[in-house]
Amino acid sequence: MITMDDIVREGHEVLRQRAKEVELPPTNEDKHTLDEMLQYVKNSQDEQIAEKYGLRPGIGLAAPQIGLTKRMIAVHFTDFNNREFSYGLFNPKIMSHSVERTYLPNGEGCLSVDRDVPGIVPRYARITVKATTLEGEEVKLRLKGYAAIVFQHEIDHLNGVMFYDHINQEDPLTPPADAVSAE
Ligand SMILES: O=C(O)C[C@@H](Cc1ccccc1)[C@H](O)SCc1ccccc1
Numbered sequence: 001m002i003t004m005d006d007i008v009r010e011g012h013e014v015l016r017q018r019a020k021e022v023e024l025p026p027t028n029e030d031k032h033t034l035d036e037m038l039q040y041v042k043n044s045q046d047e048q049i050a051e052k053y054g055l056r057p058g059i060g061l062a063a064p065q066i067g068l069t070k071r072m073i074a075v076h077f078t079d080f081n082n083r084e085f086s087y088g089l090f091n092p093k094i095m096s097h098s099v100e101r102t103y104l105p106n107g108e109g110c111l112s113v114d115r116d117v118p119g120i121v122p123r124y125a126r127i128t129v130k131a132t133t134l135e136g137e138e139v140k141l142r143l144k145g146y147a148a149i150v151f152q153h154e155i156d157h158l159n160g161v162m163f164y165d166h167i168n169q170e171d172p173l174t175p176p177a178d179a180v181s182a183e
């Protein structure tokens, strides 16, 4: 089972590398790892389990965060329209995105960052993602708002990008004029 001991923290070089494509069909080992990642995200949202194992709640996790430079992400969350997203994905790729941007008014956090980093994180408001699921099917996901933000946060991890790289250092708390809040 993945616990916080397995999650690498900022400063570890793996978080700044470009993760490698996973060869498909995935090996049993890669499938097991991705399943463990999805299980972590689910466990972290279960009060009893999170309490028992000291898990920090998360809605997503990317393989580099457990020290694996492979293009695998897991997400488990419900968006503001109550749509559920629960996926383990291999090789997620943003195929297209809106010009319009969005953001979370309270900024973002990260399981690999043990500190608060205040600031608006501008993200594309709508994205289309292609990926292969844990079950081996190719999916094309059209995402907007909160879901678009979560997927961009996780795919950023595969490209060595941290959420605070997007914060405008001159004026961190002011949303970009053309951006629309996701909440
Ligand atoms: O470190 C990670 O990748 C998990 C991130 C995911 C995230 C996505 C979008 C915006 C912020 C963070 C967080 O640690 S998950 C923590 C969390 C929990 C509930 C709601 C929002 C963020």
Ligand code: NI
Binding pocket: 109, 110, 111, 112, 153, 157
């Ligand atoms: Ni993160």
